[in-house]
Amino acid sequence: MIQSLQRIFQDMMAAGAAAEKAEPGRALATAVLLCEVIRADYHLEEVELERLASLLAARFSLPQDEAQALVRQACDETESAVDHHRFLKAVRDGCEYAERVELVREMWTLALVDGVKDPLEEHRIRRLAELLHVGHGDFIRTRLEVERDGE
Numbered sequence: 001m002i003q004s005l006q007r008i009f010q011d012m013m014a015a016g017a018a019a020e021k022a023e024p025g026r027a028l029a030t031a032v033l034l035c036e037v038i039r040a041d042y043h044l045e046e047v048e049l050e051r052l053a054s055l056l057a058a059r060f061s062l063p064q065d066e067a068q069a070l071v072r073q074a075c076d077e078t079e080s081a082v083d084h085h086r087f088l089k090a091v092r093d094g095c096e097y098a099e100r101v102e103l104v105r106e107m108w109t110l111a112l113v114d115g116v117k118d119p120l121e122e123h124r125i126r127r128l129a130e131l132l133h134v135g136h137g138d139f140i141r142t143r144l145e146v147e148r149d150g151e
Helices: 002-021 026-039 046-060 064-080 085-094 097-112 119-131 136-149
Strands: none
Touching (some): 026 085, 119 136
């Protein structure tokens, strides 16, 4: 009986691990990384969620309702994922350098949408930019452009 329960438990764990290792699509991976930025300061505001949905709708040509569903899914993934390596890998491997730079620009847009330049959000963007292999010069340039344009 104990062996049966152990086998069932091991099968459940293996199924969960396989689901965790499944490659996410670019849209979900991008949404998760952007969601990481808005969650960095521990204050998730409605204006940030709305802007995230708008950015995703524009980037992936999605209707607004699908973009909002993607935001909800990304927030759920952000909370439940053990690590975000698979999301980083999906974006890093699936996007050209210019697209990754644009993603960093979108991160800055989200970080500044509430009018506050929070050090936790800046740190998260810096770390994600490094992991996405975006150069420091482009990291700084995108921040300055978003601050200048008042996005």
